[in-house]
Amino acid sequence: MAEELKLFRTWSSVFALRIVWALxxxxxxxxxxxxxxxxxxxxxxxxxxxxxxxxxxxxxxxxIAESLVILEYIDETWRETPLLPEDPYExxxxxxxxxxxxxxxxxxxxxxxxxxxxxxxxxxxxxxMEHLQFLEDELKGKRxxxxxxxxxxxxxxxxxxxxxxxxxxxAGLKMVDEDxxxxxxxxxxxxxxxxxxxxxxxxxxxxxxxxxxxRDAKLAAAASK
Amino acid sequence: MAEELKLFRTWSSVFALRIVWALxxxxxxxxxxxxxxxxxxxxxxxxxxxxxxxxxxxxxxxxIAESLVILEYIDETWRETPLLPEDPYExxxxxxxxxxxxxxxxxxxxxxxxxxxxxxxxxxxxxxMEHLQFLEDELKGKRxxxxxxxxxxxxxxxxxxxxxxxxxxxAGLKMVDEDxxxxxxxxxxxxxxxxxxxxxxxxxxxxxxxxxxxRDAKLAAAASK
Numbered sequence: 349m350a351e352e353l354k355l356f357r358t359w360s361s362v363f364a365l366r367i368v369w370a371l372x373x374x375x376x377x378x379x380x381x382x383x384x385x386x387x388x389x390x391x392x393x394x395x396x397x398x399x400x401x402x403x404x405x406x407x408x409x410x411x412i413a414e415s416l417v418i419l420e421y422i423d424e425t426w427r428e429t430p431l432l433p434e435d436p437y438e439x440x441x442x443x444x445x446x447x448x449x450x451x452x453x454x455x456x457x458x459x460x461x462x463x464x465x466x467x468x469x470x471x472x473x474x475x476x477m478e479h480l481q482f483l484e485d486e487l488k489g490k491r492x493x494x495x496x497x498x499x500x501x502x503x504x505x506x507x508x509x510x511x512x513x514x515x516x517x518x519a520g521l522k523m524v525d526e527d528x529x530x531x532x533x534x535x536x537x538x539x540x541x542x543x544x545x546x547x548x549x550x551x552x553x554x555x556x557x558x559x560x561x562x563r564d565a566k567l568a569a570a571a572s573k
Numbered sequence: 574m575a576e577e578l579k580l581f582r583t584w585s586s587v588f589a590l591r592i593v594w595a596l597x598x599x600x601x602x603x604x605x606x607x608x609x610x611x612x613x614x615x616x617x618x619x620x621x622x623x624x625x626x627x628x629x630x631x632x633x634x635x636x637i638a639e640s641l642v643i644l645e646y647i648d649e650t651w652r653e654t655p656l657l658p659e660d661p662y663e664x665x666x667x668x669x670x671x672x673x674x675x676x677x678x679x680x681x682x683x684x685x686x687x688x689x690x691x692x693x694x695x696x697x698x699x700x701x702m703e704h705l706q707f708l709e710d711e712l713k714g715k716r717x718x719x720x721x722x723x724x725x726x727x728x729x730x731x732x733x734x735x736x737x738x739x740x741x742x743x744a745g746l747k748m749v750d751e752d753x754x755x756x757x758x759x760x761x762x763x764x765x766x767x768x769x770x771x772x773x774x775x776x777x778x779x780x781x782x783x784x785x786x787x788r789d790a791k792l793a794a795a796a797s798k
Contacts, residue, residue: 398673398707410662417668424661436649437635443642448623482623 353378356404358385360550360558362507363415364403369503370419372544374426378405412439416446419500422467431500445486445505452477453508462515462559463524463566473523480529487531492539502539508532509540510549511559518560578603581617581629583610585775586782587732588640589628591782593618594728595644597769599651603630641671646727654727670711670718671729678704678733686748687740687784688791698748705754712756717764733757734765735774736784 355371355378357364371378383392383402385519395404395411407425412418422429432439439520441515460472483505486493493501512524526533539545580596580603582589596603608617608627620629620636629636630643632650637643648656657664681704685697708730711718718726737749751758764770 376699398677408660412662412665412669414669414672417665417672420668421665424664436646437632437637439649440637441647442644443645444637444639447639447642464730 352408353376354381354406355379356381356383356389356395356400356406358383358490360555361402362511365548366415366503366506367403367405367418367422368433369506369544370500370550372428372548373431373498374422376422376426397570406557416450416504419503422495423500431494431503431549433494433499442494445483445501448479448482449501449505449508453483453505457512457515457523461521462519463563464570465567471535473521474521477528480524480532484529485530487535498539498542498545506539506545509536509545510552510555512536514552514555518556518563577633579606579610579631580604581606581614581631582627583608585780586627587736590773591640591731592628592630592643592647592730593770593773594723594731595647595656597773598723599647599654600658601647601651610686627777641675643730644728655696655731656719656728658719658724667719667725670708670726673704673707673714673754674726674730674733678708678730682733682737682740682748686746687744687793690792698746701748704751705749705757707756712760717760723767723770731764731770734761734770735777735780737761737784739777739780739784743781743788 353371354443355364355367357368357380360470361384366510378555381389381391383389385402388400392402392404395406396402396413399413401413403418405415405421406412407421412421418565419431432442456472456476461469461476462473493496493505508524517524524533540549578596578601580589582593582605584607588736606614606616607616610627613625617627617629618625619637620631621627624638626638628640628643629638630646631637632646637646644656657667678701681697681701686694686701689697717723718730733749741748749758749761765774
């Protein structure tokens with residue numbers, strides 16, 4: 349039976365981009381279905397009834413949701429160019445930092461700093477700086493989080509590499525100072541410039557327009573409460 | 574070299590209990606260090622500088638935090654009595670439901686229903702019911718989430734089995750109605766009664782006293798805002 353592999357994504361979802369990058373790194377062919385989240389397709393709702401979100405990867409009719417879960421599935425199914433290290437302890441560390449990225453870094457930077465103003469934003473900024481410092485320390489002696497090449501944690505944290513400068517531009521503030529986070533700044537540059545990553549990032553002007561509109565809407569909603 | 578395995582836990586942490594159960598199921602010997610979270614040991618802070626929480630498993634001097642990450646490490650390190658299934662798709666499903674348990678079920682039940690009152694609690698209850706319905710559906714045709722025996726998802730959701738009735742008693746409400754969730758109610762009973770699980774649950778009266786005090790403190794804090 350021919351393999352059937354479909355990825356439900358949007359043009360801008362950084363969670364879906366993780367899957368795009370992973371499949372391209374592995375050289376796995378797939379079909380893309382672009383979703384409009386304001387008018388979700390019956391297929392998306394059927395394949396991800398719990399979260400109703402992208403990304404969803406459908407492999408021979410079987411759907412998988414949650415981007416980090418999908419990454420592990422891809423790594424276990426197509427074993428060429430592994431994303432996770434082999435050693436159980438190093439695998440645990442990779443899972444730990446990927447989870448830290450979603451639970452802590454993303455929360456403080458996106459929901460705290462980017463979507464807030466004033467005192468709430470200041471508090472979130474302090475938290476975000478602590479989180480980024482952990483990542484800076486984690487990069488000591490390494491080119492990528494995955495070592496000499498891009499791995500699981502790099503893909504999980506990949507949104508940082510391009511989104512930070514978009515958040516900074518839209519919100520008019522500085523988060524990743526090169527003097528304060530030299531390793532993280534260098535990683536962001538090198539990751540973003542890597543061929544597969546670069547070729548699959550949405551256009552910067554479209555992202556800026558989208559995130560400017562999102563931020564305006566969040567701040568307006570908060571102000572009218 | 575003799576294996577050195579230490580588990581930092583508290584007597585009541587349901588996250589730490591996952592690790593206790595997993596190690597007992599695998600028959601792995603370990604040393605327990607009981608932490609007092611109001612006065613954390615220097616070792617705990619050194620081993621888990623990011624979250625400063627239990628559980629932390631330290632294997633031959635190397636620390637691992639985050640209970641689901643620890644469970645995967647245990648499963649990859651001691652392969653007898655596997656917790657995760659072998660098939661990549663089934664593994665993905667197990668990871669999905671474990672994450673769903675932490676991100677959604679725990680949030681709606683503990684932070685929403687149990688620690689809130691009035692309208693906020695009512696809204697959280699509706700959400701919790703949706704979440705529990707997904708679990709009910711997932712149990713169709715199965716004895717445990719892991720199939721014929723306790724697996725990864727059972728351990729991840731294990732807190733439900735004993736905590737629901739404690740939450741119900743303390744908050745004076747009903748969450749898991751046997752008519753509405755017959756499979757979940759049966760699973761809760763069978764899981765809680767399993768020898769390794771039962772032998773390693775904290776005493777119910779101590780848990781009730783603890784969670785009564787926690788709830789009183791949360792509600793008092795919310796009222797004084």
